[in-house]
Amino acid sequence: MAPIVFVLALLLGFAKGDYPCLCSYQVQTAIYARPDENSNVDGYLLESDCKPFYDLPGIDEKFAAIGIENRYGYIVRNSDIQIQKCQGNIPAIYLVIPSPPPTTPTSTTTTPSSTPTSKPTSITTTPTSITTAPTTVAKTTSMPTTSPLRTSTAAMSLMGKCLLRLGHPNSTHVSTDGLYCFQFIDTKQSWMHAKEDCARRNGHLLSIESERKTNFIYKMLTKIPYVQPIWIGLHDRTSEEKWQWDSGIPATYFNWMPGRFVDQYHSTEDWVVFVHARHGQWDDMDCDGISYEIVLSFPYICQFRL
Incomplete structure (x- = not known):
């Protein structure tokens, strides 16, 4: 309590x-x-x-x-x-809200008193009607007609939930995979400013944990359309080559472009972009202007749990 x-x-x-x-x-x-x-x-x-x-x-x-x-x-x-x-x-x-203690034990003590007296008489009459229902139309007519409607309605409700949570932004800039909402922010910012903006929106910079999610984000950007690099939440600013996401979770999946270590500035390139032109491969960049003498700015995607 x-x-x-x-x-x-x-x-x-x-x-x-x-x-x-x-x-x-x-x-x-x-x-x-x-x-x-x-x-x-x-x-x-x-x-x-x-x-x-x-x-x-x-x-x-x-x-x-x-x-x-x-x-x-x-x-x-x-x-x-x-x-x-x-x-x-x-x-x-x-925000963590603990679930309240279970209340079922108190309610179960009252149900046995009513069920033994009332249900035996009704149970004896229902089997005659149950035998006719399965053999006619119950399972053959309802399944084909309801499943497409349910899937489309579910998809619409998830998208509607995302749009409602995000304050009804441009719908072409929002997508969902059923677990998260993704919002493309078409404003060029430094990595740190992008991270802070996503936090203000109660989310994180985009994290990508699988090839499936890579393909999902690639299609999302293609549909917008936006084909230039964007920031994602990956960085190794704490310790070189120990990559973790903006959320603090260590990275276990990687999708690097070839030749990443050839760059003379590699040791100061601590922030990562998603490169649409390379089918969603990643490249690490300098963000604070130390190596490039300019602070790089890109659009970004914020990620929110449904």
Whole structure:
């Protein structure tokens, strides 16, 4: 009950202005799936990054709980991890609302008293009608006519859900794969400004974890149409060649263009673009102007969980 009360306090109180957040002042902090250093690492909190803090009862005092991707993550406390106040509303992607305790045990105790007395008389009469229904039209006529309608309606409802969540932007710039909404932002920004803009919209810069998603984004850009490079959320600004997504999750799938290491500026090219002209292959770029003496700007895609 205590976690629910805490979240309600966040929604009704802190969410109006400030909310408690946990901020890291070390280069990289592991985010564990459970309050156990032997559990899986879900991602990393980078230096100066902050995430909503959740004061969960009963966990090891060694750990602090934060919100990531609508679930809890756990960080080992130390002097470089501080609980502060962050301004504004908690971004929806970091909000964790625990499900209430199950109520079914209390309701099941009352049902046995009514079912034994009333149902035996009706059960004896229904089998005569059940035998005729399956042999006529129930399964032969309904299946072909409803399944196409259901799939098209489902697709429309998912797209409608995306458009509603994003404030009804240009529909040609929005798409969904059933798990996420994707919004193409046709404004050229630096990688850092693109990352911050997606966070303000309660999302992340695009992450690509499979060839299937690569093809999906390629088709989305072709349909818009936009065929120039765009920023994606991949970077190795924390440690060279240790790639992770804007969300803090380490990358396991890659789709690099050939010859990536030939460039003399490779060591300072820490941000990644999706190259439509190369059928969605990636290239790393300098973003802060150190190597190219100019800050590169590209459009980008923000990703939101449905």
